[in-house]
Amino acid sequence: MNYQTKQYDTIDIIFQAKFDSNFNPFTNLTFEAIIEKDGVFLQNSFGVYNGETDFLLRLSFCEAGLYTYKILSNLSDLDGQIGEISVIENNAKHGPLALNSNNKTKLYYKDGSPYQLYAFECDWLFAIDYHEKTNQLQQLIDYFSDNHVNQIIMNVYANNLRFGGEAWILDENMDPAHNLGDDESIFPFKGSNSNPDFTALNVDFFKHLDKVIRLLDDKNIISHLMIYVWNKQVNWPEAYSVLDDMYFDYVVKRYAAFSNIFWDVSKEALAYGKCDANYIIDRTLRLKKMDPYKRLITVHDYGFCKKYPDLVDVISIQTWALGIYEETRKLTALYPNKPVFNLEHGGYEEGQYQVFTGHYTNAKTCLKRNYEIMFAGAYSAYYWQPLSWCITVMPWLATPQPHFDYYKNMIDLFTTYDYSQLYPINKFGKFSGGGYLLANKENTLVLGYIPKENYCIGIGYIEHYKGIGTYCFFNTITGEYTQKTKLDGKQRKIISPFEDDTIIIIDMRE
Structure with a gap:
């Protein structure tokens, strides 16, 4: 088969294959593609099961040219299939995130353009429009883009907040339609979070997540994708088990080709006693081995990044210090060869509902902390309580509305006066x-x-x-x-x- 795609875009190639009832396509499948460019080996890419008799090979390419693939599989219907892909230039995209050996503390795109990071955390983005096609997902991503947000910190999956503990607040006057948490019908495995069947994955869940990440990609917004999360009441398979590997590998194989992926192994990686550093090391090394595109990696835990800086591309920190500028200057001085990203600085802008207040809720105070972090040489993130977690209010319908405009001004300033320099x-x-x-x-x-x-x-x-x-x-x-x-x-x-x-x-x- 012959295909055409654009540089940096993903192309989904669907194959049909039959298999016996005792064959588990999530754990027993071998499905990889040998990719060559102009007759020269480039990489091995991996495919995944996509439901019924469908198998998905998702690819992307950083250079224009002529590519070929040949499938290697333990399913006879897949094994040996070949094809050709013509890749044309794409001036509308800059490519995946990249590091620059000449400017090691700053982030860039693959084409060498500076990436002026403006991140917003939206953990439950995967759940918006999951059941009803209200077009809110598209509208929200358009809203992010219009306000120049270029990175969304998000979970593959999360279940619920620990209301009544860890300072999470469930507003008694909240409209129940705004709470997307604890939805038993949304789960990446078969079954539900309260009654899981870990032996198989829920392909429909991942098809919806495909849509989310593709819509972000269409707007040149990076998906800062946290593969695990320990403090959102998720029922996970036993660590290191075959079923744990099944989930982890599937996520990497299915999403690595998206040029807007920025991997985060786990939110709150070592904070809740769910695992130890050895497990996060294992996952990080497994990710590096499996991802043929070598997308950038971080771990949402400064303790881990501090101890194992060579395993991550970006140092993630979480400091709520009152003197955030001085604290950030100290931390950036420790890492002269890596970008530093303060994922949470304790500022969570207030809105119509209280959800999690941190130490700072006033919009101007939160903005000031972001500027102080950037003036200290690091990157930062914006949080608005009625959207950053399972309480999801569309910003344009909120009273009062959030101040995405403040951060749009900020990133426009650092684009006009190039922050990378x-x-x-x-x-x-x-x-x-x-x-x-x-x-x-x-x-x-x-x-x-x-x-x-x-x-x-x-x-x-x-x-x-x-x-x-x-x-x-x-x-x-x-x-x-x-x-x-x-x-x-x-x-x-x-x-x-x-x-x-x-x-x-x-x-x-x-």
């Missing part, structure tokens, strides 16, 4: 104070964060000033810029014109 500095000129500073390596572009409580930011005489340069202000709440003012190189106090937190942008680039 900005690094924390302690001072600018002979002295500086009253704010946090980012600068390019030439020290000709400097961004200074001025908290609203500060009267001004102090900038001393700039030794390398050459008579060329301007400064302007950026309002972190409205996204407004002031007109550019000529820089004279001798400013000592620069006063913000805004009442809210402000960023001064000093640009002396020629």
Whole structure:
């Protein structure tokens, strides 16, 4: 068979095969494809059972060209099948997430473009529109895209929150339709979460998850996919068992081809006594071995990342410190060769329902913490309580509405002034104070964060000033810029014109 697809897009090839009733297509199946480009071996890719007599081989390619596949399988109907795939260029996508050996603390796309991470956690995204086709899933992903969200932190599956424990709150006035937790009809295995049949997987569950991840991919949004989660009341198979491997392997084989996948082995990986570090090591190594596309990997547990940094591509941290800037500076200094991502900084923006408050709920306070993390050289994430977990209120229907606009302004700023080329500095000129500073390596572009409580930011005489340069202000709440003012190189106090937190942008680039 001959097929055509675009660079970075996925192509699903469906095969038909019969098998005996005593053959378990989830545990007994061998199904891989030898992939060659222009007659030269490229990789082995894996297929999965897709229900009834269907078998799915999902592929993607980072380069245009002519590819061939040959199937190796223990099912005679599959074994030996061959095909050809023509891949054309795709200028609408940048490819999967990648690291850059010349700029190791920043994230990039495969094509070399900088990736300005703006993540939102939406753990129950897999459950939206699972039963009813309300189009809310499409609308929500469109909403994320319109607000320039480019990463969703999400679970493959979660069951429920531990209401009444761990500070989770079930609002007694909540509309039950907004609670997607504890739905016994949604489960990745056969049976249900309360009465599981771990011997087989629920293919329909994964077909819906396909739709979710594909819709994200269509909008160039990364799926930060957490394969396991320990604090959402999921009934999992016994660790290391054949059935545990069956689930894990199936997820990797089915989703690795999506160019928008960013693997996270487990949410709260070591926090709840479900497993030890050896298990997470085993899963991480298994993932690396099975994923032919080598998507980036992290583990949602700083204790693990701290002890085994060489096993992950991105260091995940969770610090709620009041002095988040200073704490993040210390942590980023420990990892000069890896990006650092604060997945949870204790700020969970309030909404019409309380769900989990953390330490900070005010929208502007949460935003400030995100800026402080980024000015310390790391990446951060946004949480809004009525959507980040099983309570799912569509943002455009909420009262009050969340402040995705704040973060849209933030990521637009760091796209205009490329965050991948900005690094924390302690001072600018002979002295500086009253704010946090980012600068390019030439020290000709400097961004200074001025908290609203500060009267001004102090900038001393700039030794390398050459008579060329301007400064302007950026309002972190409205996204407004002031007109550019000529820089004279001798400013000592620069006063913000805004009442809210402000960023001064000093640009002396020629």
